[in-house]
Amino acid sequence: MPELPDVEGFRRVLVAHGQGRRITGVKVADAGVLRGVSARRLRSELVGHRFVAPERHGKWLIARTDAPVVLLHFGMTGALVPGTSDDPPHPHDRVVFILDEGDLRFRDQRKLQGIRLADEAEVKRVLAGQGPDALAVGREEFEQSLSRRRGRIKAALLDQSLIAGLGNLLADEVLWRARVHPACPVGELDGARLRWLYTQMRHVLQASVRVGCVPGRPSWLTGERYEEDPHCPRCGNPLCTGRVAGRGTVWCPRCQPRRS
DNA sequence: CGGCGTGTTCAGAA
DNA sequence: CTTCTGAACACGCC
Numbered sequence: 001m002p003e004l005p006d007v008e009g010f011r012r013v014l015v016a017h018g019q020g021r022r023i024t025g026v027k028v029a030d031a032g033v034l035r036g037v038s039a040r041r042l043r044s045e046l047v048g049h050r051f052v053a054p055e056r057h058g059k060w061l062i063a064r065t066d067a068p069v070v071l072l073h074f075g076m077t078g079a080l081v082p083g084t085s086d087d088p089p090h091p092h093d094r095v096v097f098i099l100d101e102g103d104l105r106f107r108d109q110r111k112l113q114g115i116r117l118a119d120e121a122e123v124k125r126v127l128a129g130q131g132p133d134a135l136a137v138g139r140e141e142f143e144q145s146l147s148r149r150r151g152r153i154k155a156a157l158l159d160q161s162l163i164a165g166l167g168n169l170l171a172d173e174v175l176w177r178a179r180v181h182p183a184c185p186v187g188e189l190d191g192a193r194l195r196w197l198y199t200q201m202r203h204v205l206q207a208s209v210r211v212g213c214v215p216g217r218p219s220w221l222t223g224e225r226y227e228e229d230p231h232c233p234r235c236g237n238p239l240c241t242g243r244v245a246g247r248g249t250v251w252c253p254r255c256q257p258r259r260s
Numbered sequence: 261c262g263g264c265g266t267g268t269t270c271a272g273a274a
Numbered sequence: 275c276t277t278c279t280g281a282a283c284a285c286g287c288c
Contacts, residue, residue: 001266002266003266032284074266074267075266075268075284076265076266076267076268077265109284109286110284110285111284111285112268112283112284112285149276149277151277152278155277158267160267160268167266168267169266213266214266222266245278246280247267
């Protein structure tokens with residue numbers, strides 16, 4: 001699931017169900033998601049404290065409390081799910097934050113990323129490796145960081161140290177909307193093209209953030225990419241699939257020609 | 261059994 | 275120095 005819009009959705013879950021609540025327990029069902037912190041320390045540092053307003057940067061969820069900070073990264077399959085003590089545990093509920101009312105579950109099938117406990121210095125260290133948030137970055141900064149870049153445009157969009165928040169689905173979606181081939185060298189895109197790319201990125205992000213996930217709409221590339229015989233929602237041409245920047249990539253050979 | 265995936269990181273190569 | 279590739283992590287579904 002998790003790209004920027006999904007993590008923004010998890011942030012809202014935390015606002016609705018965690019903010020202002022006191023942590024009364026931390027149940028660690030699988031310590032495999034704990035990064036650099038033991039179950040015992042996670043529990044002892046958090047119990048008794050309250051979640052305050054959470055933040056998000058790129059795909060990182062910054063769950064502040066009145067004492068330490070919980071940093072969550074959801075990898076490819078993670079989610080933050082609200083629950084109650086009546087809800088049966090899901091087999092992939094790796095950590096449950098029990099609150100004075102309800103609970104919050106870190107659910108994750110693949111355990112590719114996980115949970116860290118941090119002080120403000122550690123938060124800074126983690127975020128230092130991240131570029132500006134894709135939803136907050138300005139047009140000028142976007143164009144400038146890309147114009148200094150070589151290599152393929154899709155690789156650049158996926159590079160979290162350049163722009164933080166886009167994942168594989170959103171990168172394909174943005175490029176499709178902007179009519180740019182995913183393997184196009186960044187250097188071949190002129191200023192007008194980069195500006196257009198920025199505009200389309202904002203469209204895709206805003207529409208996705210509104211619904212709290214990357215939508216599988218029929219009018220979007222995401223709605224077609226898992227069909228057995230995918231066609232371009234815009235022109236009806238059969239879509240191409242291949243590997244770009246080491247990731248499965250879908251594009252329309254007609255809307256996104258190699259040269260533009 | 262082999263391949264793949266909405267992610268990140270590392271080593272080694274170009 | 276930058277960028278790319280493949281492997282690794284871990285799990286479930288073809």
